Amino acid sequence: MQLQQHVRLSRRSALKLSVGMLALAGQGILRPAPGMAQDSAPAAPVIYSGGPILTMAGPEPAYVEALVVIDGKIALAGTMDEALKLRTTDTRLVDLQGRTLLPGFIDGHGHMIYFGKNMIDADLVGVTDIAEIVARMEVQADRMGPDDWIVGFGYRVPSLTQNRHPTTAELDQISPDRPVMVVDGSGHNGAANTALLRLLGLDQDTPDPEGGSFGRNSDGTLSGPLEETALFFVREQRPGFTGKLADDVALNGSRIWASYGQTTAQESGVGLGKDDIDIIRNAIDKQLLPIDLYLCAKDSLVSDALAAAYATSSEYTANATGAVEKLLAVRPDLDDRYINRVRLGGIKLWLDGSVPTTWMSEMYEHNPPDKEGEYSGFGQVSDEFVNGFFDKYWTSNLQINMHMNGDAAAEQALRAIERAIEMQGMADHRPVFIHNTYMRPDQIERAAKVGAFPTYTTGSLPLGGDSAIYYWGRDRVDASMPMNTLEKAGIRFSLNHDAPILPLPDVMAIVDAAVNRTTESGIVVGPDERASPYLALRAVTAYAAYQIKEEATKGTLEVGKLADLVILESNPLTVDPVTIKDIKVLETIKEGRTVFLRE
Ligand SMILES: [Zn+2]
Structure with missing residues (x-):
């Protein structure tokens, strides 16, 4: 029950976070991102003990008494006696005091850069008066450089005492000569100040665009409000983030990811924003990232189809083509290893939509x-289009990641993969089925055979499950994300939050959703497919490492792997399963270094 559609409608709305939210989400501190000097100097050896140390290796939970980390890698996972034999004068002994140590979480699918961008703008969620909008935006104006747009997001007209959008005169109080734009919680309406309208050459002679309108005074002059396509037009003119703003995007995003225990993040839509490549390049050049970032890029091939299918220009600036080529031009080795914590791992394409536009083989219960x-939803691209990707990438280093929610979309993917195998032979490609919400039982076998890897957006059950039941009918939702069936069939899968599609990159929330499978109204869907807490944890550690082909170095606490670790306040395997989402991440450690610490 992926929420893409809701989000396309309100992508920058419910999901929009602010700097204020950073404190809320993190409630902790982040150590400075490692610069080159820090990277080259090994961290002091550490012995962890005194709490459950869950290795995540093997089909049953296994604990060790002590974990030794030397030079950013796991040197021992065993008994305290063995650990103490490796102790040197500079070894730090860490007493977990009953807290649980696990491998760092690995993001199955998310949008760290996009999330970081959202955090740049002022948070207007919850304001009740236009004066409050002005006050918050004045703070934002101070934070931004003199040439930057001053942007705020998230107010709701019905919550405002004035019950209307702000006017140019009101927004001019924030700045009479710098561009000011506010966007409401739906992401579809907003308002601009006089300087912004002037900057874009908009005035009383400007006609309303198709599908939208400019607010006007009785004499025809523009009054500030921007509706639908008028807002989209204005928003598209916003300059990309550069300089300090580009730094902040990478830093904010990675800090939030780390605060939820993730040591590997994803940006699975590189190239949808016109400034993505520069932001990533900036992060590489300045070594900004404290955690690893796996990228899925939009290939040039996709651009036109994507723009047509998704009208992405209304949400993203879709003029960035060839993200793969551009990234590889920056660093030709980016597709087979991490360069300053960034790796280009995959290609992203979109086969269908979200709950009301999911491509099914059978009719919906409600249109x-x-x-x-x-009505059974619809596909977004032709078989030829999908085949083109497999012709190009099946035997390459780059994994094809396909957005799909319905069984007809899964069928298109399976057709393409089976064809690729027939033409090019089997490859260890691990094509990723993003969301893969509903797949028929007869398709699961085929998916196993071709090595497909589903990543389930389980957090969409508590946030959109009821809507899926309404449209698709209970049976298909019950059969969605069949985690136990997959486990029995030997198909690994991961969990994802797709943040900012789900509002936060909260791993314990998606683990909880996999374990409880409960919709917002309290319906438990497909109770037989409720994952055990251990299986759900495997899906965000060992299995997720396999998804991105990094199982040799990540995902379990085994000798020789990276010391990517998370410390939780309690053990998800022993708490009441409905409270898993409340378990807090206390510390996140990337290759032996603390990158998040809750205070
Ligand atoms: Zn996504």
Whole structure:
């Protein structure tokens, strides 16, 4: 029950975070991102003991008494006696005091850069008066450089005492000569100040665009409000983030990811924003990232189809083509190893939509309001289009990651993979089925055979499960994300939050959702497919490492692997399963260094 559609409607809304939220989400401190000097100097050896140390290696939970970390790698996972034999004068002994130590979490699918961008703007969620908007935006104006747009996001007109959007005159109080834009919680409406309208050459002679309008005074002059396509037009003119703003995107995003225990993040939509490549390049050049970042890029091939299928220009600036080529031009080795914590791991394409636009083989139970007659959703791209990717990438280092929610979309993916195998032979490609919410039982066997790897957005059950039940009917939702069936069939899968599609990159929340499978109204869907807490944890550690082909170095606490670790306040295997989402991450450690510490 992926929420893409909701989000496309309000992508920058519910999901929009602010700097204020950073404190809320993190409630901790982040150590300075490692610069080159720190990277080359080994961290002091550490022995962890005194709490459950869950290795995540093997099908049953296994604990060790002590974990030794030397030079950023796991030197021993065993008994305290063995650990003490490796102790040197500079070894630090860490007493877990009953807290649980696990391998660092690995993001199965998310948008760290996009999330970081959202955090740049002012948070207007919850404001009740236009004066409050102005006050928050004045703070934002101080934070931004003199040439930057001053942007705020998230107010709701019905919550404002004025019950309307702000006017140019009101926004001019924030700045009479710098561009100011506010966007409401739906992401579809907003307002601009006089300087911004002037900057873009918009005035009383500007006609309303199709599908939208400019607010006007009685004499026809523009009054500030921007509706739908008028807002999208204005938003598209915003300059990309550069300089300190580009730094902040990478730093904010990686800090939030680390605060939820993740030592490997994803940006699975590189190239959708016009400034993505420069932001990533900046992060590489300045060595900004404290954790690893796996990228999935939009290949040039996708651009036109994507823009047509998704009208992405209304959400992203879709003029960035060839993200793969551009990244590889920066660093030709980016596709087979981490360069300053960044690796280009995959290609991203989109096969269908979200709950009301999921491509199914059978009709919906209820149509979306604008659809009549027999409706089963629809595909976004042709078989030829998908095949083109497999022709190009099947035997390459780059994994094909496909957004899909329905069984007809899964069928298109399976057709393409089976064809690739027929033409090019089997490869260890591990094509990723992103969301893969509903797949028929007969498809699961085929998925296993071709080595497909599902990553489930389990957090969409508590946040969108009821809506999926309404559209698709209970049976298909019950059969969605069949984690136990997959485990029995030997298919590994991961969990993902797709943040900012789900509002936070909160790993314990998606583990909880996998274990409880409960919708917002309290329906437990497919109770037989509720994952055990251990299986759900495997899906965010060992299995997720396998997904990105990094199982040799990540995902379990075994000798020789990276010391990517997370310390939780309690053990998810022993708490009441409905409280898993409340377990706090206390510390996140990347290759032996603390990158997040809750205070
Ligand atoms: Zn996504």
